[in-house]
Amino acid sequence: xxxxxxxxxxxxxxxxxxxxxxxxxxxxxxxxxxxxxxxxxxxxxxxxxxxxxxxxxxxxxxxxxxxxxxxxxxxxxxxxxxxxxxxxxxxxxxxxxxxxxxxxxxxxxxx
Amino acid sequence: xxxxxxxxxxxxxxxxxxxxxxxxxxxxxxxxxxxxxxxxxxxxxxxxxxxxxxxxxxxxxxxxxxxxxxxxxxxxxxxxxxxxxxxxxxxxxxxxxxxxxxxxxxxxxxxxxxxxxxxxxxxxxxxxxxxxxxxxxxxxxxxxxxxxxxxxxxxxxxxxxxxxxxxxxxxxxxxxxxxxxxxxxxxxxxxxxxx
Numbered sequence: 400x401x402x403x404x405x406x407x408x409x410x411x412x413x414x415x416x417x418x419x420x421x422x423x424x425x426x427x428x429x430x431x432x433x434x435x436x437x438x439x440x441x442x443x444x445x446x447x448x449x450x451x452x453x454x455x456x457x458x459x460x461x462x463x464x465x466x467x468x469x470x471x472x473x474x475x476x477x478x479x480x481x482x483x484x485x486x487x488x489x490x491x492x493x494x495x496x497x498x499x500x501x502x503x504x505x506x507x508x509x510x
Numbered sequence: 511x512x513x514x515x516x517x518x519x520x521x522x523x524x525x526x527x528x529x530x531x532x533x534x535x536x537x538x539x540x541x542x543x544x545x546x547x548x549x550x551x552x553x554x555x556x557x558x559x560x561x562x563x564x565x566x567x568x569x570x571x572x573x574x575x576x577x578x579x580x581x582x583x584x585x586x587x588x589x590x591x592x593x594x595x596x597x598x599x600x601x602x603x604x605x606x607x608x609x610x611x612x613x614x615x616x617x618x619x620x621x622x623x624x625x626x627x628x629x630x631x632x633x634x635x636x637x638x639x640x641x642x643x644x645x646x647x648x649x650x651x652x653x654x655x656x657x658x659x660x661x662x663x664x665x666x667x668x669x670x671x672x673x674x675x676x677x678x679x680x681x682x683x684x685x686x687x688x689x690x691x692x693x694x695x696x697x698x699x700x701x702x703x704x705x
Binding site: 452454458475 | 539541557561565569613616617619624625643658659662665683686690691697
């Protein structure tokens with residue numbers, strides 16, 4: 400029934416609230432076809448529920464950007480740096496072992 | 511970082527130059543760590559998994575062909591590492607029908623939708639919204655939470671996210687939209703904004 404109603408409304412050039420919600424991502428991305436975007440704007444003018452829905456949906460996208468963080472604890476960074484150097488030293492030692500025990504220069508990656 | 515710099519660092523890192531590898535990952539360390547922390551929601555686990563992921567990347571550098579950006583490839587390893595850990599612990603919440611918007615037979619909202627953003631610049635409101643958002647994010651399924659974080663917090667493209675999560679652009683877009691709808695419903699309940 401809902402799909403039939405939505406189909407009839409689209410035939411009349413109108414969109415249901417469910418239609419509007421389904422394209423909000425593209426609406427906020429700015430990737431929505433211009434004619435459809437204009438139709439959505441017209442729907443907003445007459446539908447406070449969808450207007451409020453879209454405004455809160457958009458505010459959540461904005462808020463997620465506000466909680467964005469690119470920090471890494473210094474102790475984690477140092478620990479991983481030490482682990483990388485240790486792994487490089489192991490690989491070097493392993494490589495030398497498979498090359499007949501050739502001795503490389505002392506004190507390189509593992510320092 | 512210029513491509514040439516990155517390519518030179520890649521070549522050196524592949525030759526087991528640990529310093530070059532450290533320089534290579536430096537621009538992405540925080541983003542990768544935070545992406546893992548968003549998935550695990552636990553700092554101790556995040557630190558361990560971050561180390562696992564970085565060492566795995568170091569070991570697998572020869573497998574990086576440059577089809578995607580290095581940062582995408584690094585995120586892919588990190589996210590897979592974190593998601594595998596979560597899967598093994600079987601700790602994934604589910605989304606219920608009550609978490610999605612409801613419509614009547616005419617495709618209209620079944621209840622009044624109120625706007626809780628009347629004072630969108632109010633500091634107390636934004637602080638509460640951010641707190642509520644972080645809690646609501648934590649209740650999303652891991653993959654959905656990861657996608658929201660990569661897109662809306664880190665600003666990655668759908669294509670990059672698809673690469674980082676072993677998914678398709680279509681699936682990423684679909685999951686992202688559904689996750690935002692769920693976040694909206696849960697925050698609406700928190701703010702008491704539906705009737």
